[in-house]
Amino acid sequence: LPQQIDVLIIGAGAAGLMCAAVAGQRGRSVLVLDHANKVGKKILMSGGGRCNFTNMYTSPENFYSENPHFCKSALARYTQWDFIALVEKHGIPYHEKTLGQLFCDNKSKDIVDLLLAECRAAKAQIRTRCSIESVQPQDTGYLVETSLGTVRCKSLVIATGGLSIPTMGATGFGYDVARQFGLRIVPTRAALVPFTQHKRQLQRQQDLPGSALPVTASCGEGSFHEQMLFTHRGLSGPAVLQVSSHWREGEAVSFDLAPDRDLAEWLAQQRTEKPDAHLHTVLCGLWSKKLVHHFLTDKGIESRPLKQFSSPELAEIGAKLQTWELVPAGTEGYRTAEVTLGGVDTDAISSRTMECKTHPGLYFIGEVLDVTGWLGGYNFQWAWSSAHAAGEVV
Ligand code: FAD
Structure with missing residues (x-):
């Protein structure tokens, strides 16, 4: 030297x-x-x-x-x-x-x-x-x-x-x-880091690893409209990495699962256009089959032809499906954090x-x-x- x-x-x-x-x-x-x-x-x-x-x-x-x-x-x-x-x-x-x-x-x-x-x-x-x-x-x-x-x-x-x-x-x-x-x-x-989830939640999501969808992920002052990805240990994808920079232990993160539309309004419109179509079929226009199955089961929503739902029922279903609130178990920490x-x-x-x-x-x-x-x-x-x-x- x-x-x-x-x-x-x-x-x-x-x-x-x-x-x-x-x-x-x-x-x-x-x-x-x-x-x-x-x-x-x-x-x-x-x-x-x-x-x-x-x-x-x-x-x-x-x-x-x-x-x-x-x-x-x-x-x-x-x-x-x-x-x-x-x-x-x-x-x-x-x-x-x-x-x-x-x-x-x-x-x-x-x-x-x-x-x-x-x-x-x-x-x-x-x-x-x-x-x-x-x-x-x-x-x-x-x-x-x-x-x-x-x-x-x-x-x-x-x-x-x-x-x-x-x-x-x-x-x-x-x-x-x-x-x-x-x-x-x-x-x-650790920031720009995937979230981990509790075992019980992961079991409910066991068919989902690899599935992705566009969301708006929000926590505190941070709100990001990007892709979210389900993994074997929790959640990742750009929306999740971004919002992790705003997250603190114990806080809830909110995901708008259909960020481009008001689901209640959209379902009402779908019912007018295709009254005989099943709820799950219509939702497959938004999400993959696996995700639709998961969201409906997770929220205890039964699929029927749209005409069989009353307007208030459809509005409630739309609201239920629109947002997902989650308290992550933690993050993957410095092991995988980008920054x-x-x-x-x-x-x-x-x-x-x-x-x-x-x-x-x-x-x-x-x-x-x-x-x-x-x-x-x-x-x-x-x-x-x-x-x-x-x-x-x-
Ligand atoms: P670093 O690039 O981390 O460099 C620090 C250097 O200091 C290293 O070479 C290290 O060996 C050395 N060092 C550390 N401790 C000591 C020591 N005690 N003695 C001697 N040397 C030491 N950012 C983007 O903008 N775009 C991306 O695509 C992107 N992708 C990423 C992917 C991953 C997996 C990770 C982990 C990060 C990514 N980042 C990305 C973030 C980006 O890599 C960092 O913000 C950036 O490298 C920081 O630059 P830096 O020079 O400050 O530190």
Whole structure:
């Protein structure tokens, strides 16, 4: 390892590599250290192997933080369009999947290769399999002891991410460094994570794993109109992952199972058009056979030809079928969560530079900060934007 470097970045993930490239291209000497056996592991596994690297509609409203204004400056100065231009510069084919979410046509590795090419152009050095033993402030800069030797740096950038997926190398290292320097940590919890359900409920749903339907999932202030998926352990799919960021232990989540229509009105209309049709047949126009069977049995509704239901009966059935209230048993936790809510309190950090206000030369970027995006490419955009902000000044 070099003994002296301008910029030492801990964590060779999305934010760390981006920051290395930007700082190196400004002529700074840069070293990136990571304890994992390879760089960018989360990028590689992201987006089902195709990395949802940004979202065309990224705006500060797509992020959670105790200070919702904090992310604005960095997002405005390095936007989704800047990252898209970089992707295009590297000739990486991509497409919009849905809702502005941009994915690689081929593999997530294209994004890791992009970052490594930018780091090479910036002459940034990268070392993996390096554990960090201690961080000490010096008169100017920091001294970092590692398993590969001791390094002195003028700027120290913490880019070690959140707690999700420990098997991929996630640790609480960044929070420990923050605490060492007297910074507060906004309590963390797993987010963008599937719900687990109680055994009794799972037994009632035993035919459903694999079934999906569009819903509006709501909890607290969060409301998301996307797909929900039944699994062997509970519920998943984008609507569920999104709403999990609003959920707290013991709270109920409400699902509108037919978000595009008022079921009571729709059933009344169906009765006028097809009086002899059975309730379950008509509902198969909305949901799969399995789901219809489940919803009717679960709510104790008997299927008959529509003409045999009175108007109040149909209205009651419509209302019963429309919403499903559920108290999840829990979440799958950090084991499978895409992100960590909470993190280093942004009060102590400059929103322009990501520098710690009380410790010049110490920076926090990416997911380790108390800035968490929705599902859909926002978390990577935060990694790129915050990394760029720091990379321009370290
Ligand atoms: P990371 O990318 O997690 O990088 C942190 C780095 O620090 C890692 O390389 C790690 O090994 C290293 N590190 C940690 N602790 C130490 C230590 N003690 N010493 C040395 N090094 C350390 N977001 C999207 O926007 N789109 C997606 O499609 C998407 N898909 C995802 C899929 C999955 C399964 C997961 C888990 C997450 C996904 N995310 C997605 C979220 C996204 O991956 C993260 O928000 C993003 O990677 C955060 O970037 P980061 O650089 O802050 O942290």
